[in-house]
Amino acid sequence: MVETLKVGLGDRSYPLHIGAGVLDRLTADWSERLTPKRLSVVADARVWEAHGEAMADRLAAAGIELRLVTVSGGEESKTFPVFADVCEQLLALGVERRDVLLAFGGGVVGDLAGYVAASLLRGIDFIQVPTTLLAQVDSSVGGKAGINSASGKNLVGAFHQPRAAYIDTDLLATLSAREWRAGYAEVAKYGCLWDGTFFEWLESEGPVARPDDPAALEAAITRSCAIKADVVAQDEREAGLRGLLNLGHTFGHALEAIYGFDGRLLHGEAVSVGIGLAYELGRALGLSTGQDASRVKAHLRVAGLPVDRADLAPETFSLEDIWAPMMKDKKVRDGIPTFIVPNAIGRTHLNRDVPKSVVDQVLNHWMES
Numbered sequence: 001m002v003e004t005l006k007v008g009l010g011d012r013s014y015p016l017h018i019g020a021g022v023l024d025r026l027t028a029d030w031s032e033r034l035t036p037k038r039l040s041v042v043a044d045a046r047v048w049e050a051h052g053e054a055m056a057d058r059l060a061a062a063g064i065e066l067r068l069v070t071v072s073g074g075e076e077s078k079t080f081p082v083f084a085d086v087c088e089q090l091l092a093l094g095v096e097r098r099d100v101l102l103a104f105g106g107g108v109v110g111d112l113a114g115y116v117a118a119s120l121l122r123g124i125d126f127i128q129v130p131t132t133l134l135a136q137v138d139s140s141v142g143g144k145a146g147i148n149s150a151s152g153k154n155l156v157g158a159f160h161q162p163r164a165a166y167i168d169t170d171l172l173a174t175l176s177a178r179e180w181r182a183g184y185a186e187v188a189k190y191g192c193l194w195d196g197t198f199f200e201w202l203e204s205e206g207p208v209a210r211p212d213d214p215a216a217l218e219a220a221i222t223r224s225c226a227i228k229a230d231v232v233a234q235d236e237r238e239a240g241l242r243g244l245l246n247l248g249h250t251f252g253h254a255l256e257a258i259y260g261f262d263g264r265l266l267h268g269e270a271v272s273v274g275i276g277l278a279y280e281l282g283r284a285l286g287l288s289t290g291q292d293a294s295r296v297k298a299h300l301r302v303a304g305l306p307v308d309r310a311d312l313a314p315e316t317f318s319l320e321d322i323w324a325p326m327m328k329d330k331k332v333r334d335g336i337p338t339f340i341v342p343n344a345i346g347r348t349h350l351n352r353d354v355p356k357s358v359v360d361q362v363l364n365h366w367m368e369s
Contacts, residue, residue: 044105114145118160133183182268196346248274
């Protein structure tokens with residue numbers, strides 16, 4: 001069954017179509033709306049190898065001309081040189097302001113293609129077709145687009161909402177087990193930060209980051225997207241509330257930077273560690289219980305996700321190495337980092353007054369785990 005949600009942003013509202021086979025709706029929805037009748041596609045090269053022929057056939061049957069640019073799906077694509085190269089390729093292909101760009105891949109490709117769409121000709125429309133669990137529940141919804149810089153992750157970009165997202169669970173069939181687990185970290189995140197009942201459901205179902213229970217998987221994706229759509233509708237540009245969606249990310253992005261985005265630590269894995277650290281921070285501040293922290297970390301472990309320092313690949317780093325990228329985080333205000341701190345499972349808040357000594361205490365304990 002296909003579920004359609006809406007990201008409510010007034011005249012910029014857009015649908016999220018979720019379910020098996022929803023790509024069949026894409027050509028039906030867009031074949032008459034495209035003027036001229038063509039789509040420019042920025043795709044993950046591996047995803048295109050697996051699913052590109054079916055996508056090309058679908059577009060051809062609808063009489064839609066395809067203009068294709070492929071990139072690597074790794075973090076190495078979220079860079080200035082790749083961004084510039086994709087822009088130049090699309091311009092050479094004759095992209096016009098009326099054209100629509102389709103992002104076909106995981107979170108990296110969605111972020112990159114969204115920023116390309118925001119920038120080309122001062123902004124063209126785009127569509128999200130996410131192909132990883134992480135992208136389907138998180139990065140394809142909400143209009144954040146961007147690339148990394150030498151100073152940190154996602155520090156250059158724009159808010160540029162898509163016209164629609166087609167979240168087809170059939171596309172997840174080719175994911176590796178590790179990619180499934182990494183995506184599940186973002187699913188669990190929504191229960192941790194917003195909906196304790198959803199987290200309880202995830203516990204009762206067992207981790208649903210697997211293809212053998214499509215009904216549970218679609219339910220988890222739909223609830224995750226509904227939470228994000230609700231938050232984005234209330235705070236599109238992250239003035240406050242939307243910051244809660246970064247639970248685990250302040251710590252997680254710092255760890256990703258330490259590991260150099262080289263594949264040893266995936267984004268979802270870093271977020272998993274970061275969620276555990278956030279709950280330990282809440283406990284250290286006396287705002288959440290040790291029982292909550294233990295429950296959350298136990299569930300992440302059951303999902304096969306890293307939580308402790310020993311779960312990560314060997315790498316030598318210090319407290320200062322963790323603090324350096326955290327101080328360049330987008331949520332830093334007047335030189336003071338913002339942490340998303342849990343009050344309980346399903347309730348979090350933004351805290352701009354966390355003593356460094358408490359963060360150091362939590363990190364020191366984690367580094368010994």
